[in-house]
Amino acid sequence: MSFLIERPWILIVAMSVLFYISVGILYYQHTKRKKAFNTIKTMKRNKELSKVYLRIDNGYGEFYDMSFSVDGENWSSGVLFSDEFLTPSILMPSGEYEIKFSVKSRSGATVYYKKKGPFYTKIVVKPFIDTIIVFDNDTLASWQEDLKE
Known part of the structure; x- marks a missing residue:
């Protein structure tokens, strides 16, 4: 001192x-x-990233705690969500991935939701083609669909 x-x-x-x-x-x-x-921003402008939209069937809710893996063993810390709010989507380069996600879902128009997950699904992202990951709230199954415009 x-x-x-x-x-x-x-x-x-x-x-x-x-x-x-x-x-x-x-x-x-x-x-x-x-x-x-x-x-x-450059990758989005050059269309190197495809959008993978997220949809919940038979209910309402949102995806959270998403991560992806190329080989199924090494998981990334998270995915890059796009700037769209009304139709949520993630941005991914082309390739084959396994997606791990959890869901906050509710069956009707109520404020109470249930956390479900983690769930796993395999997706194939093609260049310049947007796809959809669909999660069924009743059966807890998930799959990939083509985007129909």
């Missing part, structure tokens, strides 16, 4: 150094996120 009383400027220097380190970390995270956002 006597060391700080004799040299109070050390506290100011230490706080300043910590402040500039935290600003540097925030700038690094910002540039990393900006680069990822621009990459996703």
